[in-house]
Amino acid sequence: xxxxxKRLALFFVLSMVAVSCQKETIIDPxxxxxGEVSFREAIxxxxxxxxxxxxxxxASWNQFLERMFVLAEEGHSVSFRDGNSSQRNxxxxxxxxxxxxxxEAIAWANAMVENGYTVYVQYDKDSGVYTCTAxx
Numbered sequence: 599x600x601x602x603x604k605r606l607a608l609f610f611v612l613s614m615v616a617v618s619c620q621k622e623t624i625i626d627p628x629x630x631x632x633g634e635v636s637f638r639e640a641i642x643x644x645x646x647x648x649x650x651x652x653x654x655x656x657a658s659w660n661q662f663l664e665r666m667f668v669l670a671e672e673g674h675s676v677s678f679r680d681g682n683s684s685q686r687n688x689x690x691x692x693x694x695x696x697x698x699x700x701x702e703a704i705a706w707a708n709a710m711v712e713n714g715y716t717v718y719v720q721y722d723k724d725s726g727v728y729t730c731t732a733x734x
Contacts, residue, residue: 639681640711642666645674650681663704667728670719678707679716691715691734696727703728 638653640662653659666676693715695706707717707730715732722729 640678641681642676642678644669644676652681660704660708663708666707667700667704667719667721670721670728671723673721673723675718675720677716677718678711680711680714683714693732695730695732698726698728700728703730706730707732 638659639650640653640659641648641650642662643649651662653662662678666678669676693710695703697703697706703719707719710717710730710732713734715734718731718733720729720731721727
């Protein structure tokens, strides 16, 4: 019994096509467990224009703080607060901090934001002094 080569080749090609048309096996998704992902939100104002940002980690939050202080050095009016905290207008608690050390000013502003304050930053180019005002 001789099978011509063309028929054998056609049978082989059709077999491959039939196999490739089969449904794929669905793999159940695997749940990845690990540390919680926490996001930090901030509401900020630059020269009267309000915006909101979300930060996935501390590094991006620290970059944001650094940028706010650079804007203050450039003469812009900046303020920022935690986007998750509520802002009450009943009684105002005001705390002011002045320093020539930028890193200390950033650390102080960060601590005040974590405590629910809105922080305003001003920079005096002549004296090199950062004036940070926190209002709650």
